[in-house]
Every structure is written in structure tokens, then in C-alpha cells.
Amino acid sequence: MAPENPKTDPASSRAGVRFLDGGGAVGALLRDFDWAAHPLGPPQDWPAALKLSVGLCLRSSFPTAIYWGPDFRLLYNDAWTVLADNHPWALGRPAAEARPDVWPVLGAQFRETLAAAEGISHVAQRLMMVRGGVPTETFWSYNSSPILDEDGVAHGILNQGLEVTAQVLNERALIAAKTERDFVLDLVERQRVERDSDDVMHLTAEALGRYLGVDRTGFFDVTPDHIVQYRAGWVGGALSPLTRPIPAAVFGARWDAAMRTGETISFCTPNDRDAPPADALALVGSKAGVTVPLLRGGEWQGGFYLSHAEPRDWTRNEIALIEEVAELSWDAVARVRAVEQLRALNANLAGEVAARTAERDRLWEVSEDLLGIATRDGRWLAVNPAWERALGWSAEHILGRDSQWLRHPEDTGGSAAEIARIAATGRTHRLEKRLRTQAGDYRTFAWQTTLFGDRLYSNARDITEERRQHQELLAAETRTRMVLQAMDGVGVWTYDLANDRFESDSEFAALYGFSPEHVARGVTLADVMGRIHPDDLPSMQATIAHVRATGGDGANEYRLQLPDGSVRWIMARNHVLRDPGGKPGKVVGVGVDVTRQRELEERLRQSQKMEAVGQLTGGLAHDFNNLLTGISGALELMQLRLNQGRMDDLPRYIGAAQSGAARAAALTHRLLAFSRRQPLDPRPTDVAKLIAGMEDLVRGTLGPSIALEVSTGADSWPILADANQLENALLNLCINARDAMPDGGTVTIATHNVVLDATAASERDVPPGPYLSLNVADTGTGMSQEVIARAFDPFFTTKPMGQGTGLGLSMIYGFVRQSGGHVQIDSARDRGTTMTLLLPRHIGEAADLIAAGAGAAIPAGAGETVLVVDDEPTVRMLVMELLGELGYLAIETETGEQALKVLESRARIDLLITDVGLPGGMNGRQVADAARTHRPDLPVLFITGFAENAVVGDGPLEPGMALIVKPFAMDTLAARIRAMLAGA
Structure with a gap:
């Protein structure tokens, strides 16, 4: 539908309406419109402010609308038409008629803006729009600025904005995902401290049941004959706990087949295709449910279930969360069960040791050890009944004799020698002896003999059976492995320290990426270490050294680098088995694959990074839109005044454009500093002289109420x-x-020399060595710990809106880190703040700081020739114009290849000015290096807005080279050119 009262004469053909030229389809509609019958009147009679605003609106590529007069008559550009269903009917209409769906919100905001004559921005404003006849929730970020006449009176609104509905909805989804991640990570941490597998299952069931608001959750095992046996669970009150075993066939063929193949089954109502039979549902009492099968080694061994007493929809996100929790929890159950098996093994071993200790403490008469008292020359004065029970010899056969006649002929040494050593040293003497029984065989005893006064007291323990203990321990270890072997993601191994061989199950081989053939021929320690990630090798080597030296148990976490290039996180626990002599013999280990947990944690970190990026780009777009609006508006006003022949206002508009450009340049410099990508010109600097030179400026900035x-x-x-x-x-x-x-x-500026040792340097993430500490301390309000934690974030500020961009500290942080230093904040509420900049010491003398004063007179050139290389036509044109004004001859090229041809010629070249980033595969630094090959003493001035370290670097430039950063003032460039040609 066309606007009100169209006619064929183009409005732009009449005098005074050139501001309507262009503007695409909307511009054509405005030019063809019969404005004589419209409340706004003919365009040539419109106020200057409205003309200017309409001209800006039509030429903007951003969705822009003007709301003019007391009725807020609506004018807009092509980009804005996609936002309304009623274009072109809405053009020129009162906003309340054209935008009735959103006018209750916008009308109040616009009237407030007119009353205050101040602009206002809205970020992610919720607006209910009618789209296709349906009310739809939308979100917009927009800026509303009052349109003022020359007396400062507001008559309308200039509105620019973009729809951010998709972004807001994505952020909502991210928040929901983060909530789920927080829930999972918290659950995993709580599972880690549990020591009983049933406790892990109950904790998991209750946590997920409460989180999702279901009536019953729990785990079940499946026996070899396919009986479902329910394990630990949780109920919320509407359903009873499941305790009785139920044959799997009761739940139907579809359910049974899915469980065997690892497929999750869910149903929302009893009539769903995947719902169990009615008899089964009556048995368990649920009308909606989810079951996740849990497989080990490809075999169905259990499951995790959720039941609800009433029909319920299960979302895709809920199903994914249930599956993830089930898998993570089953891994946690497997880990705890493995630890339980090792704990049981340790308890058995400790029980045997305790039993042996108790036996030694029994009374003489009932002791099974050979107890005896002898003279200093080894003749027995008394023996306990255990001698006869163990050897068959009565006390009458032994008393008065030494035990030499009972010893095995192959045992070396003798009683006389042993007694002599005891008498000489006065220490307890220990050895093993084999004594002959009355039946003619030999038994092995561990002897301990102590000299007390003139008597020898002996205790001999029968260790014949203990010789076979090692085999029993190995058998117990094998049983442990068999119990754990079927657990998915859990590997069990035994490492023989003496023979350097691993005995492992199939899960161990799978975890470490060994083939069955490799396992068959024997896995060595070198094979295992070859799988360890290089960054984790030192800690693994330290663990192995600790086991060999002390025989102590331990646990650690490390990464495996598998042959297929993948990385796997393993959490392992080791238990040392000792030989009969007490030395470490074998190491029993259990490893659990925790890769999934680490990936989950990494996804959380990545989400947090993306949130930070969103904050950065949002703040950047907001600030740049404001700056560009000021620059473009000033330039268009200048053009309008030139067309009108009015020159008096031009200095004011030029100043506004220059101010906006300077603020935009400062913003980009701060962003580059924050990202540590700003082009730096590092030189040896005396910081004390630099501070002295700034002292008057700082005092003036602080004001009279603050002492320096x-x-x-x-x-x-x-x-x-x-x-x-x-x-x-x-x-x-x-x-x-x-x-x-x-x-x-009071503000205090101080410097100190400090030397950081390895520990202090590591805490600050800098190399050890000498540094200069530059401190700025105040006695102000201080910062909270929350503010300190975010102080270096981009666009973060505690100042009121409009006072600062929030990039100051992030810029300082980026500059200091790019210079190889460190920034530290020491602060507390109401106790002031100290900012410390640590910068690496320069070995050598500091250069004098020479800076050309802005606006100083620039000597004219004397016919020197300057080669200018820049691919940006506008920059190249400005530099060429400046060189001509200064009296230099200039040659311009667009690419490095073109510049190289000029440099290889015989043409006179006194100075090379080159951009760093050039097209065609040859950057500015490469052009400069090539130029120095042909002209060794040629001065080179780099101009750049962004320089990679590989091109310019963070170190000092070579003699005869300098750097100036875009955007730059023309007088600054002129001063630098003259100084370089003068050899300064």
C-alpha cells in the first residue's frame, strides 16, 4: 500500500529538497509524495534539524527511524522497512498508529528523551511485536537521540537499533546449559568423596531426581539369567521404592532389545510406542519413565531409571543430561568398587600381620613360636612346648645342648660365631634357620636372639607356610582383577618391579592402546611410559622413583597419548605387594578413564570464554556506534553548511569530527593493548626521569585536594x-x-629495584631475574575482592555510566604483559589501593627521551625524495599531499613488489615510508629488509595500526628505523619525517 496522497512529480526536482536524494526505495517514496496535504508540509519548508536528520537517516546502512513532532510522525530508511509488517502504509503516520504493538513501551521512552533532551540507549529491550498476526517476543538494542534545533529545543527522536532476539535466546540457552553443567560438575565432585558404591548410587539418584522433579530414580543390576535386581535409589513420595527382583522379560521385547544394544528408552504416557506393557507399569506404578542401559565390555549389566507417577514430557536436553549423569555415575561406581576391592585386600593383609603379632604376644605355654633361654655359649636352659609341637623333639632332647645338631647342613654359620657377634655388638641378632624335625624333614624359622645380662633370649617363628604366602597374594590379586575386569573404563594391572613386566586385563590394554598381540608378548615399563603425555612424564617418573625407593602406595592422574593421536585422562591408584623379605615386589594398579569428566570441565571453560567475548564485542559495538554517529553527523553538517555557503560553523563541526576520531583511535589503542597486539616502540628508558618529566602534568590532573x-x-x-x-x-x-x-x-609514585627468584617469578608468570617495580598508591576507598578479580576485564568499570570506557586497566595490563612484565593489585575496602607494575630491567644505559612537540614549526624539505608504500588509497593520498606541502618529492606505490622495483632502480630515495600490512605476499618489514639490501643506510618509517610481533617485534627497531601508529596527526608525521631525514 502506498503512502498518503502520492503523486508523480519527484520531490527532489524542486529546490531545497536535495537532502531527499538517494535513499533507495524509501527515498523514492519520499520524493514522490505530495507533502502539501500532509501535516509535516512541503519538505523545502521543513526545519533544518529535520532535513539534516532525514538526510542522515536515508543514507545510513543501519536501521534508522525518525519520530517527529508531537504525534511522533514516522519516517525511516530502507534498512528499517524489514522491521515492520505495514510498510509503506506506516510512512508519515503517527507512531501510535504505525506501531501500536510496541508504542506503549517506545512512547514512554521517547517522551522521556524529549523532556530531558538527552540520548538514551537500551540493550536487549523486550518488545512484544505482532508478526504475521501473532504476538511475538522480541529483543532489541537501540539508541534514541533527541533531534535539537539551533536553539537546543528537542522536536523529534532519531532512533537506530538492531534486533538481538537470537542472541538473547542463545544466552538463555547458555545459562540453562551452564546450570546443567554446574549440576553435573557438583555431582561429580560429591561422588569423588564417597567411599561406598551404594552411597554413590543413592547420591546420584537423589540429586538427579530432585533436579528434574521426578518421583523415583535409581540403579539396577542384571543377573546372567536376566533378572532385574534393584539397587540404591531415591523416591520423592508419589511412588514407592523398587526392591523386588523382576524378570527383564516383563518389560517387553522392545525394552529388552534396547537394553542389550545400549539404547536409551523413554516414554511420556502409558500409550507411547516404547512404553512397557500395562502389567509391567502396574507392577512398578509409573506412567512415564526413562531407562539408560549400562554396559560393560559390550554386555548389558545394569541400568539407571527414572519413573514418574503421572504422564510427563521428556525434553531432548533432559534425556541428554540423564544419559550423561548415568555414564559418569557408573564410572564413579566402578572406581569406588575398585577401591573397595583394594581396601579389602589391604584389610586381609593387615589381618594376617595382626594375627602374627598377636601370636608373638601369647604366653610361653601356648605360643606357637619356638621360645628359649640359653647360656652365653648357646646351650639351652629352657624351651617352651612349641619346640615339641613343631619339631617333635621333647625338652629332654634339647636342654643342655645347642641347636647345631638340628640345623640343615646347607645353612652356613654356627652357634659359636653367632653368639660371638651378639656378645660383641650387644644387638639383637636375626637370621633364618632350617631345623630338622624328629620325622626327618626340615622347617624354616625366623630367629631373633637378644643378649640380656648373661642369658640369650630367643624367639623363632615358623615361616614355612609364609614361603607359600607370595603365591596366595598373587591368587588374591588375580581374584581382584577378575572382579574388576568386567567394569567398563577400569583397567587392572600388575607390574613386576624385578622383571619389568606388566600382567594386565583387556581393559588395561584398551586404556593404554595396546593390541592383544602386544600384550601377549609382554608390556614393559618403557612401553607404558611411551604412552604418557610428554607434559606428564616428569610426575610419572617421580611416582615410579617413589615406589621403588619406599614401596609406598599412591594415586595420581595423567594423560595418555595414544597411537591414533587421541588424548585420554587416567586416574590411577597403586598398591605395593612386598615379598617375604619386606621388599617391594609387585605393584597392583587400577586405572579409571576420566576423559569425559575433563572434557566436561573444558566445555565449561570454553562457555565462560564465549561469554567474555560477547561482553567485549557488545561494549565495543556500543562505543564505536556512538563515535561514528558523531563523526558522520559532523561531516554531513559540514557538507550542508558548505552547500548553504555558511562557513562560521565549520570549525565547530571540524572539532567535533576530530574529537570523535581521536576517541575512536584511543579506543582501538586500548583494545590492542588489552589483547597484547598493539605496535610498540620499546627503547631503553629511565623511569625516574620519565616520572620527573610528568610530575607537573600529574599534579595538575590530581587537583588541589590531592597531594602527590x-x-x-x-x-x-x-x-x-x-x-x-x-x-x-x-x-x-x-x-x-x-x-x-x-x-x-595522597597519591604516592615510587620505584624500587627487585630480583625475583624462581618461586616468585612462577607465581607472577614471568622469568626469574631483575625487575623495576613502579608503584602508584592512594589513600582512597579501595576495592573489594570481587572488584579486584574483574579489574582487568575489558569494559568493566565501577564508575557511573558515561564516565570511562572500562578499558583503562585492561590496556595497562596488556601493555605490561606485552613488555614482559606483571601487574599486581593490593587493595582493601577503606584502606586504599597500590598498583604495582613490574617491568624487566634493561642491561645498559637509558636513552634520552626526545619527543617532538605537537604544533611545533616543521622545517620545509630541500628537495629530498620519499617513497610511500601503502595499499589504502586515502592514507596514501594524505601522506602524498603532506609531502608536497612540505617541499618533498614523493613516489607512491601500492604493493611491496612495486616498491621493490623502485628501490632496485637508480632513482634517488632519501626515505622509505611503508605500511606494515601490505597485500601480495610481501609485508612492510620484508620491503624494508629488501631496501636495506640495495640501500644499506636508507631510513625507514613504518606506519601501522596493528603489527604482528613477527613483523615489527616487541624489541627495539634497528638504527635508522622508526614506527608511527595509525591514526596519527599530520604534524606528528611531518615532525617524524623531518627528524629522520635529518638523521635524528
């Missing part, structure tokens, strides 16, 4: 840094300190 104290030692070390960036950082810190002391106070 400066403490810089004469022996302060020089540093290698970009002096201009350091000055900006120091001034920023002083401004922050001033803002933190609204009632006055």
Missing part, C-alpha cells in the same frame, strides 16, 4: 619499554587514584 609524593631512587634500573605507552599507563593509574579519593588524599 614521588620517591624514585637515583639507582633505579633502566627498563626496555615504549615510553609513550608507559606515560599513558602512569597517567591512567593516577586518574583512577584521584577518582577513588573524592574527599582528597
Whole structure:
């Protein structure tokens, strides 16, 4: 439908309406419109502010609308038409008629903007729009600015915005996903501290049941004859616990087949295709449910179930969460069961040791050990009844004789020698002896003999059976492996320290990526270490050394680098088995694959990174839109005044455009500093002199209510840094300190020489060595720990809206880190703040700081020739114009290849000015290096807005080279050119 009262004469053909030229389809509609009958009247009679605003609107590529006059008459551009269902009917209509769905919200905002004559921005504003006849929730970020006449009176609204509905909905989804991730991570951490598998299952069932609001959750095992036996679970009150075994066939063929193949089964009502038979549902009492089968080694061994007493829809996200929790929990159950088996083995071993200890403590008469008392020469004075029970010899056969006649002929040594050693040293003597029984065989005893006064007291323990204990321990170990072997993701192994061989189950081989053939021929320690991730090798080697040296048990976590390139996280626990002599013999190990948990944690970190990126880009777009609006508006007003022949206002508009451009440049410099990608010009710098040169500026910035104290030692070390960036950082810190002391106070600037050892350097993530510490301290309000944690985040600020971009500290952080240093905040509420910049010491003398004053007179050229290389036509044109104004001859090229041809010619070249980033495969640094090959002493000036370290670097440039950062003032460029041609 066309606008009101169209006619064929183009409006743009009449005088005074050139501002309607262009503008695409909407511009054509406005030009063809008969405005004589419209409340706004003919366009040539419109107020200048409305003409200017309409011209800006039509030429903007951004969705832009104007709401003019008391009725807020609606005018807009092509980009805005996609936002309304009633274009072109809405053009020129009152906003209340054209936008009735959103006008209750916008009308109040626009009237507030007109009354205050101040612009306002809205981020993610919720607006209910009618789309296709259906009310739809939408979200918009937009800016509303009052349109003022020359007297400052507001007559309308300039509105620009974009729809962010998809972004808001994605953020909602991210928040929901983060909530689920937090739930899973919290559950995993709580599972880790449990020591009983039933406790792990009950904890999991209750946590997920309460989280999803279901009536019953739990685990079940499946016996070899396919009987479902219910394990630990949780109920919310509407259903009873499941305790009785139920044949799997009761749940139907579909359910049974799915469980065997690992397929999750869910049903929302008893009539669903996947719902169990009615008899089964009556038996368990549920009308909706989810069952996740749990397989080990490809075999169905159990499951995790959720039941609800009433029909319920299960979302895809809920199903995915249930499956993930089931798998993670089953891994946790397997881990705890493995630890339980090892704990049981340890308890058995400890019981045997305790039993042996108790036996030694029994009374003489009932002891099974051979107890005896002998003279100093070894003749027995008394023996206990255990001698006869163990050897068959009565006390009458033994008393008065030594035990030499009973010893095995192959045992070396003798009683006389043994007794002599005991008498000489006065120590307890221990050895093993084989004694002959009355039946003629030999039994082995562990002897312990002590000299007390003139008597020998002996205790001999029969260790014949203990010789066979090692085999029994191996059998117990084998049983443990068999119990754990079927658990998915759990590997069990035995490592023989003496023979360097692993005995393992199939799960161990799967975890470490060994083939069955490799396992068959024997896995060595070198094979296993070859699978360890290089970053984790040192800790693994330390663990092995600890086991060999002490025989102590332990647990650790490490990564495996498998032959297929994948990385797997393993959490392992080792238990050391000792031989009869007490030395470490074998190591029993259990390993659990925790890769999935680590991946989950990594996904959480990635989500947090994406949230930070969203905050960064949102803040950047907001600030740049404001700056570009000011620049483009000033330029269009300048064009309008030129067309009108009015020159008086041009300086004001030029100043506004230059101010916006300077603020945009400062914003990009801060962003590059934050990202550690800004082009730096590091030079040896005396920080004490730099501070002295800034002292008057800092005092003026702080104001009369704040005292400044400066403490810089004469022996302060020089540093290698970009002096201009350091000055900006120091001034920023002083401004922050001033803002933190609204009632006055003291700012202290101090320098100290410090040397960081390895520990201190590691805590600050810098190399050990000498550093200069630059401190800025205030006595202001201080910061909370929450503010300190976010102080270096981009666009984070505690100042009121409109006072600062929130990039100051992030810029300082990026600059200092790019310079190889560290930034530290020490602060507390109501006790002030100290900001510390640690910058690496420069070995050598500091250079004098020379800076050309802005606006200083620039000597004219003397016919020198300058080669300019830049692929941006506008920049190239400006530099060429400046060189011509200064009296230089100039040659311009667009690419590095073209510049190289000029440099290889015989043409006179006194200075090379080149952009760093050039098209065609040859960057500015490569052009400069090629130029120095043909012309070794040629001065080179790099101009860039962003320089990779590989091109310019963070170190000092070579002699005769300098760097100037875009955007730059023309007088600054002129001063740098003259200085370089003069050899300065």
C-alpha cells in the first residue's frame, strides 16, 4: 500500500529538497509524495534539524527511524522497512498508529528523551511485536537521540537499533546449559568423596531426581539369567521404592532389545510406542519413565531409571543430561568398587600381620613360636612346648645342648660365631634357620636372639607356610582383577618391579592402546611410559622413583597419548605387594578413564570464554556506534553548511569530527593493548626521569585536594619499554587514584629495584631475574575482592555510566604483559589501593627521551625524495599531499613488489615510508629488509595500526628505523619525517 496522497512529480526536482536524494526505495517514496496535504508540509519548508536528520537517516546502512513532532510522525530508511509488517502504509503516520504493538513501551521512552533532551540507549529491550498476526517476543538494542534545533529545543527522536532476539535466546540457552553443567560438575565432585558404591548410587539418584522433579530414580543390576535386581535409589513420595527382583522379560521385547544394544528408552504416557506393557507399569506404578542401559565390555549389566507417577514430557536436553549423569555415575561406581576391592585386600593383609603379632604376644605355654633361654655359649636352659609341637623333639632332647645338631647342613654359620657377634655388638641378632624335625624333614624359622645380662633370649617363628604366602597374594590379586575386569573404563594391572613386566586385563590394554598381540608378548615399563603425555612424564617418573625407593602406595592422574593421536585422562591408584623379605615386589594398579569428566570441565571453560567475548564485542559495538554517529553527523553538517555557503560553523563541526576520531583511535589503542597486539616502540628508558618529566602534568590532573609524593631512587634500573605507552599507563593509574579519593588524599609514585627468584617469578608468570617495580598508591576507598578479580576485564568499570570506557586497566595490563612484565593489585575496602607494575630491567644505559612537540614549526624539505608504500588509497593520498606541502618529492606505490622495483632502480630515495600490512605476499618489514639490501643506510618509517610481533617485534627497531601508529596527526608525521631525514 502506498503512502498518503502520492503523486508523480519527484520531490527532489524542486529546490531545497536535495537532502531527499538517494535513499533507495524509501527515498523514492519520499520524493514522490505530495507533502502539501500532509501535516509535516512541503519538505523545502521543513526545519533544518529535520532535513539534516532525514538526510542522515536515508543514507545510513543501519536501521534508522525518525519520530517527529508531537504525534511522533514516522519516517525511516530502507534498512528499517524489514522491521515492520505495514510498510509503506506506516510512512508519515503517527507512531501510535504505525506501531501500536510496541508504542506503549517506545512512547514512554521517547517522551522521556524529549523532556530531558538527552540520548538514551537500551540493550536487549523486550518488545512484544505482532508478526504475521501473532504476538511475538522480541529483543532489541537501540539508541534514541533527541533531534535539537539551533536553539537546543528537542522536536523529534532519531532512533537506530538492531534486533538481538537470537542472541538473547542463545544466552538463555547458555545459562540453562551452564546450570546443567554446574549440576553435573557438583555431582561429580560429591561422588569423588564417597567411599561406598551404594552411597554413590543413592547420591546420584537423589540429586538427579530432585533436579528434574521426578518421583523415583535409581540403579539396577542384571543377573546372567536376566533378572532385574534393584539397587540404591531415591523416591520423592508419589511412588514407592523398587526392591523386588523382576524378570527383564516383563518389560517387553522392545525394552529388552534396547537394553542389550545400549539404547536409551523413554516414554511420556502409558500409550507411547516404547512404553512397557500395562502389567509391567502396574507392577512398578509409573506412567512415564526413562531407562539408560549400562554396559560393560559390550554386555548389558545394569541400568539407571527414572519413573514418574503421572504422564510427563521428556525434553531432548533432559534425556541428554540423564544419559550423561548415568555414564559418569557408573564410572564413579566402578572406581569406588575398585577401591573397595583394594581396601579389602589391604584389610586381609593387615589381618594376617595382626594375627602374627598377636601370636608373638601369647604366653610361653601356648605360643606357637619356638621360645628359649640359653647360656652365653648357646646351650639351652629352657624351651617352651612349641619346640615339641613343631619339631617333635621333647625338652629332654634339647636342654643342655645347642641347636647345631638340628640345623640343615646347607645353612652356613654356627652357634659359636653367632653368639660371638651378639656378645660383641650387644644387638639383637636375626637370621633364618632350617631345623630338622624328629620325622626327618626340615622347617624354616625366623630367629631373633637378644643378649640380656648373661642369658640369650630367643624367639623363632615358623615361616614355612609364609614361603607359600607370595603365591596366595598373587591368587588374591588375580581374584581382584577378575572382579574388576568386567567394569567398563577400569583397567587392572600388575607390574613386576624385578622383571619389568606388566600382567594386565583387556581393559588395561584398551586404556593404554595396546593390541592383544602386544600384550601377549609382554608390556614393559618403557612401553607404558611411551604412552604418557610428554607434559606428564616428569610426575610419572617421580611416582615410579617413589615406589621403588619406599614401596609406598599412591594415586595420581595423567594423560595418555595414544597411537591414533587421541588424548585420554587416567586416574590411577597403586598398591605395593612386598615379598617375604619386606621388599617391594609387585605393584597392583587400577586405572579409571576420566576423559569425559575433563572434557566436561573444558566445555565449561570454553562457555565462560564465549561469554567474555560477547561482553567485549557488545561494549565495543556500543562505543564505536556512538563515535561514528558523531563523526558522520559532523561531516554531513559540514557538507550542508558548505552547500548553504555558511562557513562560521565549520570549525565547530571540524572539532567535533576530530574529537570523535581521536576517541575512536584511543579506543582501538586500548583494545590492542588489552589483547597484547598493539605496535610498540620499546627503547631503553629511565623511569625516574620519565616520572620527573610528568610530575607537573600529574599534579595538575590530581587537583588541589590531592597531594602527590614521588620517591624514585637515583639507582633505579633502566627498563626496555615504549615510553609513550608507559606515560599513558602512569597517567591512567593516577586518574583512577584521584577518582577513588573524592574527599582528597595522597597519591604516592615510587620505584624500587627487585630480583625475583624462581618461586616468585612462577607465581607472577614471568622469568626469574631483575625487575623495576613502579608503584602508584592512594589513600582512597579501595576495592573489594570481587572488584579486584574483574579489574582487568575489558569494559568493566565501577564508575557511573558515561564516565570511562572500562578499558583503562585492561590496556595497562596488556601493555605490561606485552613488555614482559606483571601487574599486581593490593587493595582493601577503606584502606586504599597500590598498583604495582613490574617491568624487566634493561642491561645498559637509558636513552634520552626526545619527543617532538605537537604544533611545533616543521622545517620545509630541500628537495629530498620519499617513497610511500601503502595499499589504502586515502592514507596514501594524505601522506602524498603532506609531502608536497612540505617541499618533498614523493613516489607512491601500492604493493611491496612495486616498491621493490623502485628501490632496485637508480632513482634517488632519501626515505622509505611503508605500511606494515601490505597485500601480495610481501609485508612492510620484508620491503624494508629488501631496501636495506640495495640501500644499506636508507631510513625507514613504518606506519601501522596493528603489527604482528613477527613483523615489527616487541624489541627495539634497528638504527635508522622508526614506527608511527595509525591514526596519527599530520604534524606528528611531518615532525617524524623531518627528524629522520635529518638523521635524528
